[in-house]
Amino acid sequence: MADYDLAIIGGGLNGVSLARDAAGRGLRVILIEQGDLGGAASSATSRLVHGDLAALERRSFLRVRNALAERDVWLSIAPHVVRPTRFAVPAHANERPQWQLRAGLWLYDRLASHNRLPAATTLDVTHHPVGDALKRPIGTAFEYSDCVVDDSRLVVLTALDAAERGAAIRTGARCVRADRDRIWRLAIIDRGHRRIVTSRALANATGAWSVSTAETVLRQPAPRVTARQVSQIVVPRLFDADAVYVFQNSDGRLIFAQPYERDFTLIGTVAHGFKGDPAVVAMPAADVAYLCKAATRYFRSDIQPADVVRTVSGANMMLLRGTDGERLETVMSLDAGRAKAPLLTMCGGDVTTARRRAEQAVSGLAKFYPMSPRWTAKAPLPGGDFAWERFEDLIDDARERWRFLSEAEARRLTGAYGTRLAEILGDANSRADLGAAFGPQLTEAEVRYLMTREWARFPEDVLWRRTKLGLTLPAAERDALAAFMATATGDRGILLAREGDGDSPARAVELQSIGG
Structure with missing residues (x-):
């Protein structure tokens, strides 16, 4: 008999979400993380739990609706680390017309199935605190509701819940080899000691290390993925308003500026392809300058690279599918066959839909061993048992x-x-x-x-x-x-x-x- 029902390699948000879901369904779970929980891309997100306005513009209505439903779930089960906030979109004369912004936000509100947050409104920013930090002649902004999240805290609390439901969480432990037969046999270096554990199924949730883990540790075919780097900058506080600004940049991207730890402002994101060691993801000077210029286009303050206190960058993977190399955000696949222990691969995706991704992935294992029903949408994370x-x-x-x-x-x-x-x-x-x-x-x-x-x-x-x-x-x-x-x-x-x-x-x- 195997030691565990599911072994998970990788302690980012995907990995800990799998551990929480599976442990709560009665499975014996071990999670193996070579560094710290949330030590890579999961601590370098946009810190937004939202329906994604950019997806709405691409007419991905079902995706937006599902994300808004998940936003409400997070607000219910993690109200300490996921907080509702008003988002302000200043109307710029050279960007999307005001009627388009107004109509888009009206639809955004309607796509939320149980929206308990305030509806979108139009602001005259010449007489509103939101306008104090903005350049003139910007006189109108559109305000709507979404949420912000402390991403790294969310990872740790999810792992804590998994542990309290019986999962073994091993940080500072590295899986150096995994042999696949009817069960998985894993060789782990844990605090300098080598040990062997066995598991009925294995999940590769190593994010930017997914390919190298598949090739060198699992010795299985690697997923067709490409790496993407996401970066943000931290500058001294630029505004007093308790809101997140959404700026339309001249290249069509949306740039967010949000309050960060009281005395700072977080500005992002900029994303592009990445090559190199995912353990050392540095933000190029060109990306710093890009975000400074995008924010200066709206704020009265002249933001220069010298004003940047910190940069935050992380790399993750996106799936390549088809001959044209179409990019999708989430990798999620289950490989299982006769006399082969199941292998689950999951990486990429945003914070908002992480719980649902894990729920779907663990449900895919139900054909191999019995488990209790889905449960994570109703159970609060540790410390989150309040409205x-x-x-x-x-x-x-x-x-x-x-x-x-x-x-x-x-x-x-x-x-x-x-x-x-x-x-x-x-x-x-x-x-x-x-x-x-x-x-x-x-x-x-x-x-x-x-x-x-x-x-x-x-x-x-x-x-x-x-x-x-x-x-x-x-x-x-x-x-x-x-x-x-x-x-x-x-x-x-x-x-x-x-x-x-x-x-x-x-x-x-x-x-x-x-x-x-």
């Missing part, structure tokens, strides 16, 4: 219970942990009760929780994926964090794997300093 309309109430409750929290601290912590915040703060009556401090917000209590419950191994796991506090944490505090984590685990190698080391074992997204 999204009560998010502000939770912040007030946190400040009432832990009076030493500032409004900014309470908002960050509630947005990350939801109703599970008490597992970190406990009965603390003062900041001193939370142990050592690493900068103004990060405490020993939170770091210990992230290490013991959420698989954080290196400082960058804490500073860039579990939180985004690396944007403002001074170098001395980062060193103190590294020393604390090394002492807590007895692993002095952590001191050598701080943020900025390009060969860090957990590093897969290039977070590159531009402006010093």
Whole structure:
């Protein structure tokens, strides 16, 4: 008998979504990730959970409708990390006519089956806060509702839910060989130790590593895919409005500018083909200049590459199908035959539809062994067991219970942990009760929780994926964090794997300093 029913290689959003779905259906699951959860493209998304206006323009109405339905699911099961936001589309004289924008957003609202979010409206931005940061003579904007998400937190919470339902999550573990017969036999290097595990089915969810994994580890035919790089820039805060701007660029693309960690603005995305090592995905200077120019076309501020604080880039795969090389966003295939253990391949796709993709993929395995019905659309992620309309109430409750929290601290912590915040703060009556401090917000209590419950191994796991506090944490505090984590685990190698080391074992997204 095999050790597991499903082994998953890859701990990005696709991999952890498969693990959560399968574990909740009663399957024995193991997930193997060589670095950190969400360490690659899953932490470099557009951070949007939406129906995709660009798809609406291509008349992909069913796709938009399905995505909007998934948006509502995420808002229901993860209301702490998926937040409703108003999106503003300034009307530019040289771009799409106003009647087209108005009609498109009217249809967008109608395609949402159970839309509890405010409908699209027309704004006179000369007398509205949305217009304060915009150039004149822009006088009109169209506002609609969608959601933003903390993508890397979503990955970790999905993995946490999978683990609580019985899945084994192994980070810092690498599958070096997989032999296929009636079952899969996997050789894994886990924390320097070699072990063998067996599984009735295997999922290749390694993202940009899908081809190399298929060829060198699985020794199976590789999917016909092409790599695509997606990049964004982070600049100091450009506007005070609590909204996401959607800019129509002169080449027809839509550029998003959204609030990012209170003091910054995230601008993106730009995408193109990618060749090279997916563990080191650097943003070209031309892409930085492109996004700066696109944003400057609308904002009063003159945004230059020297203003860029960070760049965020990731690479993923898209499927090539047919002789014309048609590109599709998602790779999802199931290979199984007589006397051959099933092989599931899944990579690509956006954040919005990740849960549904995993649900469909796991359902495809039902012919091989029994499992319980689909369930993930109704079950909240850890900390998400509250109505999204009560998010502000939770912040007030946190400040009432832990009076030493500032409004900014309470908002960050509630947005990350939801109703599970008490597992970190406990009965603390003062900041001193939370142990050592690493900068103004990060405490020993939170770091210990992230290490013991959420698989954080290196400082960058804490500073860039579990939180985004690396944007403002001074170098001395980062060193103190590294020393604390090394002492807590007895692993002095952590001191050598701080943020900025390009060969860090957990590093897969290039977070590159531009402006010093």
